[in-house]
Amino acid sequence: MKDATLARILEARAARTPLAVVTRVSDGAQGIVTFDGADSSLPEETVADASRRLTDDESGTVVADGETWFVHAHTPPYRMVVVGAVHIAQPLVKMAVLAGFDTIVIDPRSAFATAERFPGVEVVDLWPDEAMASLRPDSRTAVITLTHDPKLDDAALGVALRSPAFFVGSLGSTRTHAARCKRLRREGFSESEIARIHGPVGLAIGARAPAEIAAAILAQVVSVRRGGAAAS
Amino acid sequence: MSDSAPPPREDTATQATPTDEVLAQAQRWREAGQPVALATVVATWGSSPRQPGSQLAVNADLEIVGSVSGGCIEGAVIGEAQAAMADGKARLLEFGVTNERAWEVGLACGGRIKVLVERVGDSP
Numbered sequence: 001m002k003d004a005t006l007a008r009i010l011e012a013r014a015a016r017t018p019l020a021v022v023t024r025v026s027d028g029a030q031g032i033v034t035f036d037g038a039d040s041s042l043p044e045e046t047v048a049d050a051s052r053r054l055t056d057d058e059s060g061t062v063v064a065d066g067e068t069w070f071v072h073a074h075t076p077p078y079r080m081v082v083v084g085a086v087h088i089a090q091p092l093v094k095m096a097v098l099a100g101f102d103t104i105v106i107d108p109r110s111a112f113a114t115a116e117r118f119p120g121v122e123v124v125d126l127w128p129d130e131a132m133a134s135l136r137p138d139s140r141t142a143v144i145t146l147t148h149d150p151k152l153d154d155a156a157l158g159v160a161l162r163s164p165a166f167f168v169g170s171l172g173s174t175r176t177h178a179a180r181c182k183r184l185r186r187e188g189f190s191e192s193e194i195a196r197i198h199g200p201v202g203l204a205i206g207a208r209a210p211a212e213i214a215a216a217i218l219a220q221v222v223s224v225r226r227g228g229a230a231a232s
Numbered sequence: 233m234s235d236s237a238p239p240p241r242e243d244t245a246t247q248a249t250p251t252d253e254v255l256a257q258a259q260r261w262r263e264a265g266q267p268v269a270l271a272t273v274v275a276t277w278g279s280s281p282r283q284p285g286s287q288l289a290v291n292a293d294l295e296i297v298g299s300v301s302g303g304c305i306e307g308a309v310i311g312e313a314q315a316a317m318a319d320g321k322a323r324l325l326e327f328g329v330t331n332e333r334a335w336e337v338g339l340a341c342g343g344r345i346k347v348l349v350e351r352v353g354d355s356p
Contacts, residue, residue: 006258013255014252070272070275070284
């Protein structure tokens with residue numbers, strides 16, 4: 001692998017741009033495929049296979065021109081956006097990082113959203129609607145609101161519910177959630193949009209302590225992502 | 233390793249060390265002028281612990297980041313990585329219970345795995 005190829009992979013991963021590295025296993029000859037184009041040195045069949053693998057998020061081999069090629073699909077990491085730098089956010093963020101999520105905490109109250117409380121995690125102290133608009137949640141993003149403050153939670157949900165985020169969840173009791181749904185209805189959100197919210201967020205495991213609640217939330221996110229039986 | 237369930241597909245969350253960290257470390261070593269080799273799982277059968285795309289990087293001092301198995305084939309992979317750093321040639325390694333080759337080390341989990349080892353960089 002050329003140094004330039006390594007640099008291009010790292011750039012694409014940082015920019016959340018899907019990129020496939022196609023390698024002839026007999027001698028290591030290599031080319032790159034993205035949705036915008038492919039190196040002309042690559043056989044057509046490998047380019048088609050790489051495009052499919054970028055969509056399916058799956059690396060593997062393909063035979064072309066009598067040779068075996070390995071297609072390494074570099075797809076963007078999953079992200080978890082946590083709204084509210086509250087006490088539950090601290091264990092949740094740690095667990096999400098362990099599970100491989102790029103994790104971002106949003107809280108405009110700068111006393112909460114300090115780098116010291118969230119080491120190694122991106123902390124954004126903008127208002128949630130503004131922060132969410134710039135993060136642009138995609139189909140590999142989970143959004144979880146934790147503040148209990150309608151001004152903050154609803155601002156984030158307003159963006160999340162009209163994004164392709166694969167998971168939207170909100171902390172709060174059943175009563176809090178019913179009030180939230182009522183507010184969102186008044187704001188013009190449709191029933192199907194509101195139904196996307198996992199609320200109260202987290203699997204029903206009887207969680208009490210902050211870390212237990214965080215475990216319940218992460219378990220639900222994983223279950224939705226992997227199509228597990230316990231998704232709701 | 234349990235063989236009751238199919239392994240999950242490769243992605244960041246199933247990797248012991250995230251891909252970004254493996255590749256970023258490889259790049260840091262290269263920028264420091266070190267020879268580096270990259271090992272990548274290209275195919276698995278059975279209950280191999282690491283999925284296609286899992287990577288390991290190693291430098292000339294045999295510092296390692298990432299993994300291509302539960303640890304059972306790393307030694308053999310690193311030996312071939314040293315050879316790749318020296319001659320610049322990519323090599324495809326195969327490990328598994330059905331493999332009778334001399335450097336066969338076996339996978340405790342009963343799986344089979346193919347690993348591509350390549351040098352990083354245009355010169356040693």
